Amino acid sequence: MPCLxxxxxxxxxxxxxxxxxxxxxxxxxxxxxxxTWGQELLxxxxxxxxxxxxxxxxxxxxxxxxxxQGKDRMTRGDLDGAEQPLRKARDAExxxxxxxxxxxxxxxxxxxxxxxxxxxxLSIDKSTTEFAFGWRVPFDGGxxxxxxxxxxxxxxxxxxxxxxxxxxxxxxxxxxxxxxxxQHFVTSWFAPYTRALVGPYLDVANSRRNPINLGxxxxxxxxxxxxxxxxxxxxxxxxxxxxxxxxxxxxxVLTLVVLAHM
Numbered sequence: 001m002p003c004l005x006x007x008x009x010x011x012x013x014x015x016x017x018x019x020x021x022x023x024x025x026x027x028x029x030x031x032x033x034x035x036t037w038g039q040e041l042l043x044x045x046x047x048x049x050x051x052x053x054x055x056x057x058x059x060x061x062x063x064x065x066x067x068x069q070g071k072d073r074m075t076r077g078d079l080d081g082a083e084q085p086l087r088k089a090r091d092a093e094x095x096x097x098x099x100x101x102x103x104x105x106x107x108x109x110x111x112x113x114x115x116x117x118x119x120x121x122l123s124i125d126k127s128t129t130e131f132a133f134g135w136r137v138p139f140d141g142g143x144x145x146x147x148x149x150x151x152x153x154x155x156x157x158x159x160x161x162x163x164x165x166x167x168x169x170x171x172x173x174x175x176x177x178x179x180x181x182x183q184h185f186v187t188s189w190f191a192p193y194t195r196a197l198v199g200p201y202l203d204v205a206n207s208r209r210n211p212i213n214l215g216x217x218x219x220x221x222x223x224x225x226x227x228x229x230x231x232x233x234x235x236x237x238x239x240x241x242x243x244x245x246x247x248x249x250x251x252x253v254l255t256l257v258v259l260a261h262m
Contacts, residue, residue: 026053031060038065042072058085063092071100079104090117093226095125095188122185123159125225127251128152132231134247136170144170146245148179160184166197173241174202175213183221194218197237206239214238219245226251 022040025033038053051072057065070086073079082104089097098121105113129151136144146168152159166177181195197215201207219233228250236242250258 026056029060031057031062031065034060035062035065035068038068047072047076055085058088063089063094063097066092067094067097067100070097074100074104074107079107090120090124093124095121098124120154120158122188124154125188126152126159126223127226127228127249128154128159129252130228130249131252131255132229132247132249134168134231134245136168136235136243136245138170138172138241138243140172140241142171144168144243146247148247148249150179150249152183162193162195166199169202170241170243172203173206173213173237173239175199175206176202177213177215181217189223190220191223192218192220193231193233197235210239217245221249227254 020028022033022037026037034053034057038050038057041047041050041053051069054065054069054072058069066085066089070082070084070089073082073085083101086097086101086104090101098117102114102117102121105111105117129149132146132148132150134146134148136146138144146166148164148166150162150164152162156163160182162179162181162183164179164181166175166179168175168177175197177197177199179195179197181193183191183193185191195217197213197217199213200211201213206213215235215237217233217235219231221229221231223229228248231247231249232245234242234244
């Protein structure tokens with residue numbers, strides 16, 4: 001009898017401590033487990049089961065699983081089946097998925113559709129709204145600061161058009177401006193740009209002479225995906241000021257996180 005009790009206890013303990021399998025975790029609603037399980041199934045050449053696992057992870061919101069499912073279906077020649085998960089990953093602003101959709105349209109012989117997605121891919125993972133903090137060096141001396149809020153949604157020429165607000169000040173002038181600009185993505189990380197600024201002067205001396213500031217800037221931006229950018233260039237205004245500037249832009253969510261920890 002003591003021996004039977006011992007065996008029963010050991011069996012019960014083993015059942016209690018057994019870790020759930022990836023399949024069990026996937027069935028329990030874990031997107032990570034579904035995707036990892038799918039990768040293992042794919043390595044074992046169990047493609048249909050892997051496709052199902054990736055599909056479950058994709059439906060749970062895993063962009064990488066949607067991408068894997070779509071690219072695997074493309075590899076197997078299932079272009080129609082690949083389109084839906086790739087579109088879902090593209091809607092989550094995945095550059096890789098957007099390029100895969102371009103390849104899919106190329107495979108269908110749709111050159112115009114492929115070109116459209118490659119045009120989008122250059123900018124799709126960039127921040128829609130960002131704050132930019134800048135340093136200005138006027139040619140007539142001193143040091144100035146600038147703060148920008150830039151809005152660049154995909155709906156405005158795939159982030160090529162940029163609308164915003166700018167507040168700037170240096171030892172001789174201060175102004176609050178509305179801005180509109182255009183940035184040309186040469187690559188996914190580099191874009192030269194130009195923008196116009198118009199708005200009232202905030203300092204007494206300039207506001208008495210000419211209440212409205214009108215200026216223009218040309219420069220270049222170096223992007224770090226959705227995080228933000230570094231920018232540099234030159235600007236000038238109708239009041240005769242010309243300046244060099246250097247700026248750092250951050251996604252608005254990251255900006256709030258940084259400010260919350262200051």
